[in-house]
Amino acid sequence: MCTTCGCASGETRIEGDALGHGHAHDHSHAHAHDHAHAAGPAYVPAQGHSHMHYAPAHAHAPGLSPSRMVSIEQDILAKNNAYAASNRQSLAARGIYALNLVSSPGSGKTTLLVKTIDMLHGRLPIAVIEGDQQTSQDAERIRATGAAAIQINTGKGCHLDAHMVGHAFGKLPMPEGGVLMIENVGNLVCPAAFDLGEAHKVVILSVTEGEDKPIKYPDMFAAASLMLLNKCDLLPYLNFDVDKAIAYARRVNPDIRVIRTSATSGEGMADWLAWIEAGVVKARGLQPNLQPLPA
């Protein structure tokens, strides 16, 4: 548990360090205490609700607390969404375009990112937040390109959440007016539901995975704005039906954009970069005081 705010950060580590806090938190704690009972019924009725608990004063023994109902009416993911909103504000204030890259393990996310950074290098500020259960292999590969990267290890966790990512912001030279790539834990299920504060989720599906993935894991494809159909250089060796894969993706998400890519052959990379740059221009538009990009 995060010792400052009590949030369940479990075994999460950022570059080997457990989560700590630089920012202020409300530290009030609930205390058990004795209290005198007022005479009379003690219940708080919930809104529009039929099963109320009524504790008549004469029926309850002195010293025993009466039960009452407390209305909450809150989304279970409210806390994550609040952190995500805060991340989103942080990013907007610096004109940063953030993307949440999601996929199965082994789809080629990191290789694609390395190739992307190589092709972008110098044109745009770029930094990467890497998410894996263990090791900093991916962050090291990114750093080898010259771009800043930070590794979040989730330990037993299967997805990045907004709280961890917010912490990582504090440890990374943030790419003002540029792009922040968040490479999520390889998992086609859980990350779909966790908003990190990104502008878009980008789902990477490689052609070695089977064209029916979009309908088998629909939540992820529905949550993404763009699908990169990766490792297209391998198509001659596979029985992969590209049109079917795209049709399935459009069935669960009619608005999804699709780009066929290959980090190896370079196919689609220009379109992918153009898509990123369009997003950066939009994000920068919100912060007119930024330094202009190199020509």
Added chain:
Amino acid sequence: MHEMSLAEGVLQLLEDAARREKFTRVTAVWLEIGRLASVEREAMAFCFDAVTRGSLAEGARLEFVETPGSGWCMACAKTVAIEALHEACPDCGSYQVQVTGGTEMRVKELEVDS
């Protein structure tokens, strides 16, 4: 979905509410889970039990209230009842259905001891 993360989320809401409303124990929790929400009840109950051990909600009863699934079918131009996400419209078979209700995952209310 991820029931363990959700159970942790529920516990956080309970702890926040305890500070706000000044109670010390939770004896029952009503969760409003939409028909289309990706929450498996048994997994949720199991994870809730595990996560609340040693907390203010240890041993609390977990109750589920289900809200129905609904979607706007673009082909029919009307709202239809739907049983699952990403399935065809039950009336016309089109996949162009936009979900309008039933994906909620909320903590509705609590029974507490002060």
